[in-house]
Amino acid sequence: xxxxxxxxxxxxxxxxxxxxxxxxxxxxxxxxxxxxxxxxxxxxxxxxxxxxxxxxxxxxxxxxxxxxxxxxxxxxxxxxxxxxxxxxxxxxxxxxxxxxxxxxxxxxxxxxxxxxxxxxxxxxxxxxxxxxxxxxxxxxxxxxxxxxxxxxxxxxxxxxxxxxxxxxxxxxxxxxxxxxxxxxxxxxxxxxxxxxxxxxxxxxxxxxxxxxxxxxxxxxxxxxxxxxxxxxxxxxxxxxxxxxxxxxxxxxxxxxxxxxxxxxxxxxxxxxxxxxxxxxxxxxxxxxxxxxxxxxxxxxxxxxxxxxxxxxxxxxxxxxxxxxxxxxxxxxxxxxxxxxxxxxxxxxxxxxxxxxxxxxxxxxxxxxxxxxxxxxxxxxxxxxxxxxxxxxxxxxxxxxxxxxxxxxxxx
Numbered sequence: 001x002x003x004x005x006x007x008x009x010x011x012x013x014x015x016x017x018x019x020x021x022x023x024x025x026x027x028x029x030x031x032x033x034x035x036x037x038x039x040x041x042x043x044x045x046x047x048x049x050x051x052x053x054x055x056x057x058x059x060x061x062x063x064x065x066x067x068x069x070x071x072x073x074x075x076x077x078x079x080x081x082x083x084x085x086x087x088x089x090x091x092x093x094x095x096x097x098x099x100x101x102x103x104x105x106x107x108x109x110x111x112x113x114x115x116x117x118x119x120x121x122x123x124x125x126x127x128x129x130x131x132x133x134x135x136x137x138x139x140x141x142x143x144x145x146x147x148x149x150x151x152x153x154x155x156x157x158x159x160x161x162x163x164x165x166x167x168x169x170x171x172x173x174x175x176x177x178x179x180x181x182x183x184x185x186x187x188x189x190x191x192x193x194x195x196x197x198x199x200x201x202x203x204x205x206x207x208x209x210x211x212x213x214x215x216x217x218x219x220x221x222x223x224x225x226x227x228x229x230x231x232x233x234x235x236x237x238x239x240x241x242x243x244x245x246x247x248x249x250x251x252x253x254x255x256x257x258x259x260x261x262x263x264x265x266x267x268x269x270x271x272x273x274x275x276x277x278x279x280x281x282x283x284x285x286x287x288x289x290x291x292x293x294x295x296x297x298x299x300x301x302x303x304x305x306x307x308x309x310x311x312x313x314x315x316x317x318x319x320x321x322x323x324x325x326x327x328x329x330x331x332x333x334x335x336x337x338x339x340x341x342x343x344x345x346x347x348x349x350x351x352x353x354x355x356x357x358x359x360x361x362x363x364x365x366x367x368x369x370x371x372x373x374x375x376x377x378x379x380x381x382x383x384x385x386x387x388x389x390x391x392x393x394x395x396x397x398x399x400x401x402x403x404x405x406x407x408x409x410x411x
Contacts, residue, residue, distance in 0.1 A: 005127060007264035009080040018079070021305040026297075030312025032189060033086065033296035037313070038067075038320055038327075040191050040346025041091055044152070045285075046331055047343050048094050052101030058283055060328040061222040065089075065284025068219065068321025073275050073287065074314035077268075083261045084297040084310040085268070087275060088317075090288040091350070092243040095148040097285060099377060099384050100236055107227035110280050112236035114226050117276030117286065119241050124269025133245050137408055139358045140393040141246050143367035144239065144386055146354035147374025149347050156344020163337030166201050170341045173197035194345055198338045215329045219322050221282040235383040239390065244272055244288045251291030259298040259306070263289070362404035366397025 042063065049059045066089045077085040100109055123129040159167040174197075177190035249268060256263045268289050275287030297309035320327060331339070358367035370393030377385045398405060 006125065006267045006270055010082065018308060018311065022308045023302070023305050025302075026305050026309040027312055029297050029299065029306075030309035031316070033293045033309065034313045034316040034320075035192050036189055036296065037088055037290070037293050037317070039195050040342055041088070042066075042327070043331065043339050043343040044091055044094055044346065045089075046328070047152070047155075047339050048098040050332070051098050052106075054101070054106065054283075056328060056332060057220075057222055057325075058106070059332070060219065060325040061224075062283045062285070063324040063328055064219040064221045064321045065279035065282040066321070067317040067324065069279050069282070069284070070275060070287055071314040071317030071321060073271055074317065075311050077271060078307045078310035078314065081264060081267075082304075082307045083256065083263060084259075084294055084306040085256075085263065086290050086293045086297060086310045086313050087271065087287055088290045088293060089279070089285050090240070090243045090248050092145050092148060092247055093240045093288075094285050095152070096236065096239055096243065096384075096386055099379075099386075100232070103379065103382060103384075104229070104232050104235070105227060106283070107225060108229045108232040109236065110224045110283065111226035111228040112232040112240065113280035113284075113286060114277055115228070115233055115237050116240040116244070117273045117280060119237060119273070120244060120269050120276060120286075121273025123245070124266045124271075124273055127266055129245060129266055129269040132241070133250060136242060136246065136390065136394060137363040137366070137397065137405070138246065138250075139361065139363040139367040140370050140390065140397060141242055142354040142358040143370030143393055144374050144389050145243070145247055146351060146358055147371045147389060148386060149351050149354065150375055152340075152343050152347040153351055154344075155340040156347075159337040159340040159344070162340075163335055165205070166198055166335060166337045167341045169201045170194040170198040170338070170345065174345050191342070191346055195342060198334075198342065202334060202338060216325050217323065219324045224281055224283045226280065231382050235387050239386045240286050242390070244276075244286050245269065248288035248291060252289035252294050255291055255295045256298055260303055261298065261306075362408055363397045363401050365400050366393040369393045369396045 045062055045066065046059055049062060070087045070089065073087045074085065077087065097109055123132050171194070174190045174194040177188065177193035249272065253263045253265060272287045272289065279285070279287055293313060297313060298306050358364070358371065370389045373389035373392045374385055379385060380388055
């Protein structure tokens, strides 16, 4: 494994023209994929950052990095490899940051972002990334993911008590849209329908007061200076690297492989590492190869033109990132129940997948222990629960499920 190198871009594909390959279907799938990324996942950033005490300017800078910088990476990779390779930010990693901000400074978290980027850069450049992706059994990793995402599901349920009109309208719209034929829901995702329904209720109730006259139109990214502390490194670097390489990149690579593509695994890890380092300096969590967005853009149009949908996503991301202060103010001006409901609905399928992968098949007991320790949220030595959850789950599984580990290694 260590002898592998960064995969070169196919030179024979470079001769094809973008506009010749661009189709109406790829434009449509690119637009839908971008709308998905700009809805629920953005709300996860705002919900996490707000709970962690970040300012509106910090959040706008985070969104600038998440969209503008990752949009540039997406465009570059789609052009170079002629594959739908869209990069955004790790959603599980974003959620991991929330509890950490309760006892770490933002500068310490930024330091952990940079260290995570360096680690991924090295793993990709040396070709060790495949081995690193296999270090922890997937069920144990997904036990941690289920634990960190659980709060978003609970906040969605609690929104029915705090603001039942918004919660009920958005949830009903989500369910009705999800019940439509697949061809319809693919063009108009249920999450977008829920967002529109919530915005309609807010407009009708007059509970939206954005104060847009005081918001700068263009992004003014804030340079964040890192602080490298041992506590932050131990707590965040390994879990963040796992969420990127195993959860997010693993999902994205599986989606693209199933669609007939050959994603460059080492080059992707290098891009995630370099992107994470750059994004960290504007306060953004680690870069990853996104699973859901790549699933959308690789399902529409013909295979050879699907990369153009990725470029459309990247171009739209540049615009969203450039206007990040405006979008940050618009979303923060909405009632808390709107944010909670949209984030919870966005996490439903992810939670379902995490539970399904974690608690059936091999290493299920280890996954359960990982989940329980994560949900308990008890820090030890001032190091957050997700790190200890991985350690505890792996230790219990190694003792109680030795056969599962042997079968996994043999497979």
